[in-house]
Structure formats: structure tokens, C-alpha cells
Amino acid sequence: MDFSLSKAAQGRIAMARMAAESLMRPISRQYDEEEHTDPWDFFNTMWEASKANAEATSLGGKKSGDKKVSENTLLACMQIEELAWGDAGLYLSIPNPGLGGAAVQAVGTPEQKQRFLGSFYKGKPKWGAMAITEPHFGSDSKQVATTAVREGDEWVLNGTKIFCTAGHRALNESDGFVVVWATLDRSKGRAAIKSFIVPAGTPGVTVTRLEDKMGIRASDTVTITLDNARIPADNILGTAEIVEKGSTGSFGGVMATFDSTRPIVAASGIGVARAALEVLTQVLAEQGIAIRYEAGPSEQTVLEREVMNMEAQLQAARLLTWKACNMMDRGQRNSREASMAKAKAGTVVTRVTQKCVELAGALGYSRKMMLEKWMRDAKITDIYEGTQQINQLIIARSILGYSSGELN
Numbered sequence: 040m041d042f043s044l045s046k047a048a049q050g051r052i053a054m055a056r057m058a059a060e061s062l063m064r065p066i067s068r069q070y071d072e073e074e075h076t077d078p079w080d081f082f083n084t085m086w087e088a089s090k091a092n093a094e095a096t097s098l099g100g101k102k103s104g105d106k107k108v109s110e111n112t113l114l115a116c117m118q119i120e121e122l123a124w125g126d127a128g129l130y131l132s133i134p135n136p137g138l139g140g141a142a143v144q145a146v147g148t149p150e151q152k153q154r155f156l157g158s159f160y161k162g163k164p165k166w167g168a169m170a171i172t173e174p175h176f177g178s179d180s181k182q183v184a185t186t187a188v189r190e191g192d193e194w195v196l197n198g199t200k201i202f203c204t205a206g207h208r209a210l211n212e213s214d215g216f217v218v219v220w221a222t223l224d225r226s227k228g229r230a231a232i233k234s235f236i237v238p239a240g241t242p243g244v245t246v247t248r249l250e251d252k253m254g255i256r257a258s259d260t261v262t263i264t265l266d267n268a269r270i271p272a273d274n275i276l277g278t279a280e281i282v283e284k285g286s287t288g289s290f291g292g293v294m295a296t297f298d299s300t301r302p303i304v305a306a307s308g309i310g311v312a313r314a315a316l317e318v319l320t321q322v323l324a325e326q327g328i329a330i331r332y333e334a335g336p337s338e339q340t341v342l343e344r345e346v347m348n349m350e351a352q353l354q355a356a357r358l359l360t361w362k363a364c365n366m367m368d369r370g371q372r373n374s375r376e377a378s379m380a381k382a383k384a385g386t387v388v389t390r391v392t393q394k395c396v397e398l399a400g401a402l403g404y405s406r407k408m409m410l411e412k413w414m415r416d417a418k419i420t421d422i423y424e425g426t427q428q429i430n431q432l433i434i435a436r437s438i439l440g441y442s443s444g445e446l447n
């Protein structure tokens with residue numbers, strides 16, 4: 040599998056690295072401590088950078104024989120590893136179409152892509168978001184109780200969504216949008232669950248709570264209530280028919296969004312783990328401890344073995360993530376690999392950041408260093424976009440050939 044990228048793409052990864060180093064790291068601690076404040080200088084700078092990035096992405100690709108092949112997903116993951124290395128919460132705060140945009144990209148019509156994404160990078164900074172989770176469920180998404188009822192040429196949405204990333208910025212700080220999952224008929228289960236694009240400014244849509252969190256505190260996470268919120272009929276993603284498995288309008292079609300977003304979450308975890316491992320090796324070097332890669336197994340110290348093991352685990356997670364991206368760029372179905380990447384990266388970033396705090400001792404626990412922060416930022420990799428356990432279930436079903444009804 041070829042993970043090489045075009046020169047243009049490599050340049051854009053270098054830009055992401057520069058932004059991480061010069062814009063994110065210097066304000067990382069401040070916005071961890073000042074949750075719910077908006078770093079507007081950072082937003083404005085990143086908005087301009089994101090515009091340029093989006094233009095370059097639409098022109099991009101690399102030559103393979105006579106054909107130009109997409110490298111967009113792999114490039115996005117490599118950029119995100121850099122940005123999350125800078126700060127995972129600030130990376131999630133960069134104005135962009137976000138998970139909502141990924142849903143439009145995965146299942147939207149050409150007209151919807153043009154309407155919501157084609158002109159996204161015009162005007163002031165904007166955000167997109169996706170709202171699935173509700174007060175009575177997270178993992179079990181067939182429990183969606185928010186309703187969508189067709190009235191004339193509109194859909195009327197009612198319900199409550201919780202823990203929506205970037206929801207406040209999408210709805211209150213910009214003219215962005217939130218993709219909301221709702222059911223057309225609860226008695227029909229998964230088949231009746233559809234997603235709807237709810238633009239900012241829609242009457243009846245209110246952000247009612249800002250979450251206080253353990254990690255990724257620069258990112259906004261909110262509760263949204265929908266009270267007779269009316270949106271145009273053509274804001275539904277996929278068909279309004281309650282269809283069987285396999286079609287783009289089906290629940291499986293909506294779930295296809297995760298094929299592109301899970302590798303992205305994995306990449307952000309890898310960025311955090313890499314940051315922690317780099318700082319740990321600096322701390323060790325300052326104490327005169329170098330890792331002797333040439334030492335045989337019987338000569339290695341416990342410390343050396345721990346560091347080498349963490350490096351190997353990190354690289355394993357990265358390679359799985361790149362594989363999932365490469366498959367997507369080639370137009371291959373990658374649901375299993377996307378879940379594998381996310382499950383592996385979730386475990387790796389959680390263990391690596393904890394181990395780095397442990398091996399750095401009191402320094403690791405102190406707020407003078409960033410290690411404790413990265414340990415807090417790490418755990419989300421295992422929670423959103425399908426928890427560790429849910430992704431393991433998806434992998435098991437896919438390998439064993441079971442349906443979600445047979446293995447849950």
C-alpha cells in the first residue's frame with residue numbers, strides 16, 4: 040500500500056505543522072483553563088488557512104500511471120495528526136464543516152453539496168456539526184426519538200440533542216449548520232432514521248447548555264433543543280422513503296459518514312500520543328537517559344522497553360489509520376478498517392499518555408507540563424464516533440459475518 044503523497048500535499052502537511060507549533064501550542068494551556076471562551080484571533084487566522092486548504096483540496100490528487108487518484112482522506116488524516124499534536128481541543132474548534140459536512144459529503148445530493156459545502160468558505164468563519172446523541176442514548180443509535188414530520192414543503196423537527204461538538208459555534212456564532220438525526224416513525228426502527236440539515240438561525244433551534252469537560256476543553260460541546268423547528272423539505276439527506284438495508288437512503292447510508300470520520304478521530308488521537316511521547320523522551324534526555332535502540336532484549340532497561348513499545352504501538356495505530364484512508368481514497372468500502380483504526384488509536388493514545396505521565400513522575404502530574412493535559416485530552420478518542428466497545432463490536436460483526444441484530 041502506497042502512502043506517499045504529492046509534493047503539494049506534503050507542503051500542506053508542513054503548513055499544518057507550522058500552525059500547530061506557532062498558533063496552537065502557545066495558547067493551548069490558556070484555552071484549556073478558560074473553557075467556553077472563543078479564541079477569535081485563532082479562528083480568523085485558521086479560517087483563512089482553511090479556505091486556502093479547501094481550494095487546494097478541490098484541485099488536488101496525485102498521479103498513478105495515467106490516472107489522477109484522490110489523496111484527500113489520507114492527507115486530511117496527516118494534517119489532523121499535526122493539528123492535534125498542537126492541541127486536540129483547538130483542532131476541533133477550527134472553523135470548518137466538521138462532522139455535519141462529512142455527512143453531507145457522504146450522502147448528500149450534488150445540489151446539497153453545492154448549497155451547503157460549495158459556498159461554505161465564503162464570508163465570516165463558520166462551523167458545521169452533527170447531532171445524534173440524545174438524553175436517553177449514545178451508542179444505541181436506533182433509539183433516536185427526535186421526530187421529523189413532513190408538513191407541506193417543510194420538515195418539522197422536535198427533540199433534544201446532547202453533547203454536540205461545535206454546536207454552539209455552528210448555531211450561535213456563525214451561519215453554519217447542524218446535521219440532526221431524527222426518526223420519521225419510531226415504530227419502524229433504524230429504517231426510519233434520517234438526517235436533516237438544520238441551518239443556523241432556524242426558529243425553534245436553541246443551544247440550552249454548554250458542557251464542562253475533562254479534556255478537549257477548547258472545543259464546544261452543547262445541548263440543542265428543537266421545538267417545532269421548520270426546515271425546507273429538500274434539507275433531508277438521502278430519501279424520505281423508509282427503505283431497506285443497502286441503499287443510500289437507508290440507515291446504513293447515514294452510517295457511512297463514519298467511514299471517513301473514524302480515521303480522522305484516530306488521527307487526532309495519534310497526534311496527542313505523539314506529542315506526549317516526544318515530551319517524555321525530552322524529559323528523559325534532560326536526565327541523561329537516551330533510548331538505546333541497538334541494545335538487545337536482555338540488555339534493555341524497563342524504561343527503554345516501555346518507550347520502544349509505545350513507539351511501536353503508535354506506529355501500528357498510524358498504519359491502520361492510513362490504510363483506512365487509502366481505501367477510502369480508492370473508493371473501497373472501509374467500514375471495518377475505519378473502526379479498527381479508531382479502536383486501536385483509542386487504546387494507544389489512552390495508554391501512551393497515561394504511561395508518559397507515569398514515567399515523567401511528579402513532573403508529568405504537574406500543570407507546568409502538558410503531559411497531564413494530553414492524558415485528559417486522550418480519552419475522548421475512545422468515546423465519541425462510536426466508543427471503543429462499539430467499534431470492537433463492528434469489527435467482530437464484520438469478521439464473523441453477523442448482523443447488528445445477531446451480535447450486539
Ligand SMILES: Cc1cc2nc3c(=O)[nH]c(=O)nc-3n(C[C@H](O)[C@H](O)[C@H](O)COP(=O)(O)OP(=O)(O)OC[C@H]3O[C@@H](n4cnc5c(N)ncnc54)[C@H](O)[C@@H]3O)c2cc1C
Pocket residue numbers: 138168169170171172176177178179201202203204205252255260419422423424425426427428429432447
Ligand atoms: C466531548 C464529547 C463530544 C461529543 N460530540 C458529539 C457530537 O458531536 N455529536 C453527537 O451526536 N454525539 C457526540 N458525543 C456523544 C458520544 O458520541 C456518546 O457519548 C457516545 O456515543 C457514547 O454514548 P453514551 O455516552 O450514551 O454511552 P453509552 O452508550 O451509555 O455507553 C456506556 C458504556 O457502555 C458501553 N456499551 C454500550 N453499548 C454496548 C454494547 N452493545 N456492548 C458493549 N459495550 C457497550 C460503551 O462502550 C461505554 O463504555 C460527544 C461526547 C463527548 C463526551
